[in-house]
Structures are given as C-alpha cells and as structure tokens.
Amino acid sequence: METLKPFLAPPLNLPPTTLVPLALLFLLTTLIIIPTLIQYHRLSHIPGPLLNSLTSLVYARRTLKPGSAQYVYDLCRQYGPLVRVTPNIVVFSDAATFRYVCSHKAKYTKGLWFEFSRWDLKRWSCIAMRDNESRKERKIKLIPAWSGAGLAAMEKRVDQQVGAFIDLVERKYVSGGSDTKPMEFGHRAQFFTLDVATSVTFGRPFGFLDRDGDVNRYLEITEVMLPMFGVLGALPQLVYAMHAWPLRKMMPGAGDKVGFGVLMRFAEEEVRKRVEGGAEEKGERDLIRSYLDNGIEAEDVVQECITLVVAGSETTSVVLRMTLLALLTTPEAYRKLQAEIDAFFKEYDSEEVISYTDTKELKYLWAVIHETMRIWPNGAGLSFSKQVPDTGDTIHGYYLPKGTEIAQCMLGITRDKALFSPDVDIWRPERWLEATPEQHDEMWAAVELGFSTGKYVCLGKQVALMELGKWFTEIFRRYDIAPVNKASPLKLVDGVTWLSSDFWIRLTRRNKQV
Numbered sequence: 327m328e329t330l331k332p333f334l335a336p337p338l339n340l341p342p343t344t345l346v347p348l349a350l351l352f353l354l355t356t357l358i359i360i361p362t363l364i365q366y367h368r369l370s371h372i373p374g375p376l377l378n379s380l381t382s383l384v385y386a387r388r389t390l391k392p393g394s395a396q397y398v399y400d401l402c403r404q405y406g407p408l409v410r411v412t413p414n415i416v417v418f419s420d421a422a423t424f425r426y427v428c429s430h431k432a433k434y435t436k437g438l439w440f441e442f443s444r445w446d447l448k449r450w451s452c453i454a455m456r457d458n459e460s461r462k463e464r465k466i467k468l469i470p471a472w473s474g475a476g477l478a479a480m481e482k483r484v485d486q487q488v489g490a491f492i493d494l495v496e497r498k499y500v501s502g503g504s505d506t507k508p509m510e511f512g513h514r515a516q517f518f519t520l521d522v523a524t525s526v527t528f529g530r531p532f533g534f535l536d537r538d539g540d541v542n543r544y545l546e547i548t549e550v551m552l553p554m555f556g557v558l559g560a561l562p563q564l565v566y567a568m569h570a571w572p573l574r575k576m577m578p579g580a581g582d583k584v585g586f587g588v589l590m591r592f593a594e595e596e597v598r599k600r601v602e603g604g605a606e607e608k609g610e611r612d613l614i615r616s617y618l619d620n621g622i623e624a625e626d627v628v629q630e631c632i633t634l635v636v637a638g639s640e641t642t643s644v645v646l647r648m649t650l651l652a653l654l655t656t657p658e659a660y661r662k663l664q665a666e667i668d669a670f671f672k673e674y675d676s677e678e679v680i681s682y683t684d685t686k687e688l689k690y691l692w693a694v695i696h697e698t699m700r701i702w703p704n705g706a707g708l709s710f711s712k713q714v715p716d717t718g719d720t721i722h723g724y725y726l727p728k729g730t731e732i733a734q735c736m737l738g739i740t741r742d743k744a745l746f747s748p749d750v751d752i753w754r755p756e757r758w759l760e761a762t763p764e765q766h767d768e769m770w771a772a773v774e775l776g777f778s779t780g781k782y783v784c785l786g787k788q789v790a791l792m793e794l795g796k797w798f799t800e801i802f803r804r805y806d807i808a809p810v811n812k813a814s815p816l817k818l819v820d821g822v823t824w825l826s827s828d829f830w831i832r833l834t835r836r837n838k839q840v
C-alpha cells in the first residue's frame with residue numbers, strides 16, 4: 327500500500343475545480359467518444375461522408391428540410407454502389423440488390439424502423455413483424471383475400487369511390503365561363519384513396535368524399551406525423567424511447583376522440599361485429615371475414631385493418647397528384663392521353679366505370695402512370711430498411727456485419743441511365759412505348775420495386791393500380807383540367823414521400839360529354 331501511495335495521492339489532492347472537468351471528460355470519453363469510435367470503426371470500410379459515419383444527426387437534420395430524398399440520391403451518385411448514410415445505415419441504388427435483400431432465400435429481416443408501425447405493443451400486423459418465420463406464417467393467411475373473388479369485390483369498391491369522386495365534382499367543382507370553383511386536389515386525392523382503403527377494409531368508406539372534408543381530424547393529425555417518419559428513418563433507435571413510458575402514453579390509442587385513435591377504435595368495433603355474427607353487406611365476404619376465416623386472431627385482424635388504411639392511402643394519392651401535375655405541365659402528353667381515352671369510348675360507350683381489364687388496352691395511360699412512378703417513386707426517403715442477418719453478408723464487395731441496416735435509394739433505381747436512356751430526369755411517357763417488349767418488362771420490373779418485392783411485396787398493388795387507371799380514365803373522359811396557379815401549380819417537398827400542398831385545379835365539363 328505504501329508503494330501505491332504516490333500514484334493514488336495526487337488526483338485525490340486535486341481541487342474540485344480541476345476534478346469536475348476531469349470527471350466530465352472521463353464521462354464524455356466513455357459514454358460518447360469511445361462508442362462513437364467503435365461504431366465508426368464497424369463500417370469504416372464503406373464509403374460515405376465522414377460526419378455521417380460518426381453521427382445519425384447529420385442525416386436526421388437533413389430530413390427536416392426539403393430535398394432529403396435528393397440528398398441520398400446525390401450521395402449514391404458521388405460515392406458509388408454502397409454508401410454509408412448514418413453510422414449504422416448503408417444505402418444501395420440498384421434493383422438487383424433490392425431483389426436479393428427482399429428475396430425469400432436471403433435471411434435479412436425487417437429493420438428497426440418497422441417497429442414504428444406497431445400500433446399495439448402486444449399485437450402485430452404483418453408489416454411490423456420482423457421475425458421472418460412469423461411473418462411468413464401470417465402473410466400466407468393474408469394473401470387469399472387479395473385474389474379471385476376478394477379482388478373482384480375490391481374492384482367494385484374502387485368503382486363506387488370513383489363514382490363518389492365524380493359526384494363530388496358535379497356537386498361542388500364544375501367551373502364554367504367566369505365562374506371558377508377551384509378544387510384543392512392534394513386533399514381530394516387523399517379523400518379518394520382513404521375512402522377506397524376504408525371501403526376495402528371495412529366494407530364501407532369513412533366518407534371523406536361525401537363530406538368533402540377531414541373525418542375526425544384523421545388527416546390533420548397524420549399530416550403532422552408523416553414528416554416525423556423521415557427523422558425516425560435516420561434514428562430508428564428512437565423506437566425504444568417511444569415504446570417506453572412516458573412517451574408511450576403520448577402515442578395514439580383507441581380511447582382518443584380524434585385522429586388515428588378513432589381509426590383504431592373503429593377497427594376494433596368492426597372486427598368485434600364480425601366475430602359476434604356477420605356484419606357484411608348483403609352476404610358479401612369482406613376482407614375482415616376472410617382474414618378471420620383464414621385463422622388470424624381477432625386482435626391481430628384489428629392490427630391488419632389499421633395497417634391497410636395507412637399503407638393504402640398516402641402512397642396512392644402521391645401517384646395521383648404527381649401524375650396529374652405531370653400531365654398539366656406537359657400539354658403534348660395531356661392531349662395524347664385524352665385522345666386515347668376518347669378513341670376507346672367511341673368504340674365502347676358505357677356509363678359504367680371502366681373495368682381494370684379494359685384499362686390495359688390504354689397503353690398511353692399506363693405509360694403515363696409508370697413514368698410518374700419512375701420519376702417520383704414512393705418511399706424515396708430512407709424508410710423500409712432491412713437488417714443484415716446474424717451471418718453477416720457481402721454486398722458489392724463490402725462486408726456488412728450482422729445488425730447493419732440496409733436501405734434502397736429508389737431514385738437511384740428508377741433513374742438508371744442504362745435502363746431508362748440518358749434523359750432519365752425528364753418525365754417522358756413515350757419511353758415506355760418506344761421500348762421493346764423485353765426492355766419494357768425490365769423497366770417496369772425496376773419501377774414496380776416501389777411496391778417492394780419478394781417476401782415484403784405490397785398486398786394492395788393491384789388495388790392501387792386499379793385506382794390509378796380507373797380514376798384517370800373516368801376523370802379525363804369527363805373533364806378538362808387546368809392548374810389555377812400557373813407559376814407554381816403546387817408546393818412539393820421530398821422526404822419520406824412526396825408531400826404536397828396548395829395544388830389548386832379548375833375542372834370544366836368537356837364538350838363531348840359521356
């Protein structure tokens with residue numbers, strides 16, 4: 327002990343003014359600097375900006391400003407096929423890697439981000455399940471509702487909502503001469519997709535179109551929540567805080583009087599009614615009945631219903647808005663689409679909403695929709711990340727240790743010059759018609775990755791395409807549309823998705839009315 331004294335004594339004799347900063351430095355080093363360096367070192371072989379590799383805050387801050395999708399796309403172009411965007415998230419920008427990561431054979435699991443789609447911490451919807459075996463078991467039980475008779479029933483519901491949209495226009499928004507009745511289309515697109523999603527799920531729409539307004543402040547509250555998903559994409563670890571007390575208390579719940587909680591309560595009641603004895607319209611099997619019959623427990627069906635409304639609304643309304651914007655700003659495409667639709671109805675005159683099968687004959691219509699999904703792909707921000715399995719993996723020659731989160735840069739995939747020709751940044755539907763059948767299939771195979779693929783593929787893909795094909799055919803057949811604000815038709819922000827506001831349009835009845 328005597329021999330140790332000289333070593334122990336000096337620090338103990340230090341005055342508090344020196345001791346406190348020393349203790350703080352020690353804490354800083356052990357709690358922040360060392361973990362940061364260890365984290366940095368784990369993926370230091372992956373290219374990317376140094377600051378991004380040290381802290382998630384760089385990208386998180388970026389998501390709060392417009393242009394975060396473009397930011398990731400620029401990083402991919404600057405750094406190559408694999409880029410480190412945060413200390414634990416790497417991004418690829420090619421279709422082949424996307425297909426591989428989502429394939430059944432690859433053992434990747436869903437990333438931490440998906441924990442945010444858990445509405446009830448005791449129950450799971452398929453989209454939030456991160457364990458591959460459990461989600462496989464659940465998905466097998468979900469799929470049958472989305473084909474055959476189930477899909478045919480959904481098509482009828484889409485038709486009803488296209489009809490409801492036309493009724494709304496006729497009631498309130500037909501302009502003529504000096505009488506302008508402007509419509510804010512951003513919200514009306516959401517009303518349409520929300521009414522389709524709720525009708526497909528619960529057998530009847532929430533009635534956004536009927537009311538021509540928000541229902542129970544659902545949209546108002548989700549609009550506040552959406553940008554948050556961008557930040558959470560950068561900092562998925564925040565999920566642990568959000569799922570714990572006290573933040574957990576602030577999350578939506580079935581007891582809420584407005585917003586998301588109302589949807590939760592509605593889903594609970596609808597499922598309960600089916601369990602207690604059939605609430606379906608005139609004997610039609612609806613989606614809830616099909617899920618229950620396939621052996622999914624009632625509490626889990628509630629979770630699936632909530633997911634469906636969320637997954638099926640904003641996604642499709644983005645494509646509706648951006649397609650309309652592209653058409654309004656490209657007169658040649660607008661005229662061609664209208665001419666194609668007119669020619670079709672010359673041959674086949676009917677008041678009924680066009681069938682999904684018949685829309686397939688409208689080649690230019692699909693070129694327009696595919697081109698929009700290419701230029702403004704859904705999920706352009708850092709969302710939907712997946713996690714590297716326990717074995718680790720090597721992508722583009724870089725080793726990724728287990729637990730690394732990996733995400734796709736959709737803009738990199740859909741703006742690949744080799745696949746889409748050098749004018750990739752231009753919205754030009756003709757490229758789809760100029761392509762050989764093989765090229766066309768390859769191009770669509772890349773763009774449709776916006777619906778994900780493999781074990782994660784979107785269940786509502788056919789419904790979304792139906793909505794888009796039918797809406798444009800029936801609206802362009804009846805009305806002429808012009809933007810109200812010519813200098814700036816809408817305000818657009820790219821983030822976790824393409825958020826827009828103030829998209830004012832003027833609809834007039836076409837001379838040759840059907």
Ligand code: HEM
Nearest residue numbers: 452453637638641642704710776777778782784785786790
């Ligand atoms: C353009 C429109 C749409 C796009 C781009 C889209 C995209 C996606 C993506 C990327 C996923 C997978 C996320 C992941 O797990 O990695 C997904 C899942 C899902 N989507 Fe869609 N979606 C669209 C429309 C719809 C519609 C209209 C519905 C329903 C009416 C729907 C229902 C679902 C459901 C239920 C899932 C979960 C599937 C699962 O858990 O495996 N989606 N969607």
